[in-house]
Amino acid sequence: MNPVIDLLKSHRSIRKFTSQALSPEQIDAIVTSAQAASTSSNVQAYSIIAVTEPAIRLELARLAGSQAYVEQSGLFLVFCADLHRIRQATEQQGETFHQNTESFIVATVDAALAAQNAAVAAESMGLGVCYIGSIRNEIDSVSRLLRLPELVYPVFGLTIGVPDQAPSPRPRLPKQAVVHENTYKPEQAAAGVQAYDEVMSEYYQTRAGGKAVTNWSRSIADKYRKPVRAHMRSFLDAQGFRLD
Amino acid sequence: MNPVIDLLKSHRSIRKFTSQALSPEQIDAIVTSAQAASTSSNVQAYSIIAVTEPAIRLELARLAGSQAYVEQSGLFLVFCADLHRIRQATEQQGETFHQNTESFIVATVDAALAAQNAAVAAESMGLGVCYIGSIRNEIDSVSRLLRLPELVYPVFGLTIGVPDQAPSPRPRLPKQAVVHENTYKPEQAAAGVQAYDEVMSEYYQTRAGGKAVTNWSRSIADKYRKPVRAHMRSFLDAQGFRLD
Numbered sequence: 393m394n395p396v397i398d399l400l401k402s403h404r405s406i407r408k409f410t411s412q413a414l415s416p417e418q419i420d421a422i423v424t425s426a427q428a429a430s431t432s433s434n435v436q437a438y439s440i441i442a443v444t445e446p447a448i449r450l451e452l453a454r455l456a457g458s459q460a461y462v463e464q465s466g467l468f469l470v471f472c473a474d475l476h477r478i479r480q481a482t483e484q485q486g487e488t489f490h491q492n493t494e495s496f497i498v499a500t501v502d503a504a505l506a507a508q509n510a511a512v513a514a515e516s517m518g519l520g521v522c523y524i525g526s527i528r529n530e531i532d533s534v535s536r537l538l539r540l541p542e543l544v545y546p547v548f549g550l551t552i553g554v555p556d557q558a559p560s561p562r563p564r565l566p567k568q569a570v571v572h573e574n575t576y577k578p579e580q581a582a583a584g585v586q587a588y589d590e591v592m593s594e595y596y597q598t599r600a601g602g603k604a605v606t607n608w609s610r611s612i613a614d615k616y617r618k619p620v621r622a623h624m625r626s627f628l629d630a631q632g633f634r635l636d
Numbered sequence: 637m638n639p640v641i642d643l644l645k646s647h648r649s650i651r652k653f654t655s656q657a658l659s660p661e662q663i664d665a666i667v668t669s670a671q672a673a674s675t676s677s678n679v680q681a682y683s684i685i686a687v688t689e690p691a692i693r694l695e696l697a698r699l700a701g702s703q704a705y706v707e708q709s710g711l712f713l714v715f716c717a718d719l720h721r722i723r724q725a726t727e728q729q730g731e732t733f734h735q736n737t738e739s740f741i742v743a744t745v746d747a748a749l750a751a752q753n754a755a756v757a758a759e760s761m762g763l764g765v766c767y768i769g770s771i772r773n774e775i776d777s778v779s780r781l782l783r784l785p786e787l788v789y790p791v792f793g794l795t796i797g798v799p800d801q802a803p804s805p806r807p808r809l810p811k812q813a814v815v816h817e818n819t820y821k822p823e824q825a826a827a828g829v830q831a832y833d834e835v836m837s838e839y840y841q842t843r844a845g846g847k848a849v850t851n852w853s854r855s856i857a858d859k860y861r862k863p864v865r866a867h868m869r870s871f872l873d874a875q876g877f878r879l880d
Contacts, residue, residue, distance in 0.1 A: 477826075478860060491860070
């Protein structure tokens with residue numbers, strides 16, 4: 393279609409990087425692109441922590457489950473949902489700040505939109521990226537390490553660098569499972585999942601050298617048959633977020 | 637830097653479109669790009685409703701506060717956070733589905749990452765976009781209109797079409813307000829907000845022909861001095877989401 397769409401379609405997560413640092417120009421392009429993303433009513437309810445200090449990166453890697461690529465990429469950004477700055481602006485104007493589930497959604501979405509622009513900008517320069525949701529494993533320790541104030545939470549990290557591997561894009565759910573016309577059709581989605589299970593069964597077998605006999609539904613069931621990161625709500629409460 | 641970064645940096649929301657429809661190839665490129673975005677552990681916890689039926693678009697425009705550009709663009713997509721498909725896959729494997737605030741975040745983020753790729757893809761083809769958060773104004777009616785099942789909620793709409801206006805990008809907060817090195821520095825952010833207030837005061841005055849005497853902090857305070865969309869939590873509860 394065009395080179396931008398080709399770029400978007402060729403995305404794959406990179407989990408092995410060379411040790412090459414990013415240039416200040418590259419970092420500036422990534423951050424400026426992030427800031428140019430859409431934001432709800434211009435509230436810009438997110439912040440970015442650029443982690444450059446090796447000791448902090450090492451500790452982040454440990455907290456995220458010892459992922460070498462958290463520590464060893466050219467750049468590590470933590471995208472945070474941020475209502476702190478907005479509360480400060482509101483109170484500085486002599487008003488009382490109101491928050492709820494809606495403002496939590498706004499801040500979380502703003503962080504994600506900015507991050508995806510950062511990811512696309514990085515990939516346009518030939519860099520690779522990987523989102524690091526596992527910084528939420530020990531979200532309280534991560535937040536203290538980065539000295540996040542009340543009303544700021546780390547949504548995910550983004551590790552960016554020069555790729556030292558060339559994986560293929562992973563197959564996605566077929567369109568029928570994800571895209572609906574006018575109204576949501578559960579049966580259509582279920583049929584799409586069934587078709588995807590066959591695709592992914594083959595994909596997993598090829599990748600695992602025939603050892604893994606599973607499919608997408610099974611991998612989802614294995615993940616969600618027990619609570620994942622059950623500490624999240626109590627962390628957010630302690631961090632000052634109100635989900636009412 | 638490069639054409640992709642130039643594209644990202646030139647983003648501005650479009651709120652007036654020609655009546656030109658999108659071609660099937662354009663729609664396919666937008667949706668495929670959305671699906672190529674990163675997703676937490678490949679869970680792909682989002683769905684897209686492509687609203688093509690004029691009566692549904694008209695009703696959506698009314699529910700979103702009569703925004704003509706919801707009704708009159710070439711394409712209207714509703715991005716939904718979707719745990720329904722994941723629960724179905726889990727239960728079909730004979731397991732009990734567990735959800736909490738963490739899975740709510742995952743689904744919301746997945747919807748946002750996909751949407752931002754869709755926005756970038758559209759803009760790469762010379763189209764304009766505007767995120768429509770106001771579909772959350774009457775989120776219950778919107779969800780019934782689109783027949784969203786339990787565990788699916790509409791995060792925002794994305795209206796896409798051929799621009800019939802050429803606004804300039806809106807200034808963003810200075811980097812010092814948004815980007816921190818290693819640790820979050822509230823004073824640095826506050827200084828950045830103060831600088832931005834001056835920029836935006838001038839920007840608002842220019843745009844409003846000298847009538848508006850306000851700044852960013854004031855606009856934020858006006859928004860957050862009262863609860864915004866206070867119905868969100870009870871809607872999500874009724875839709876089956878558990879935020880514990």
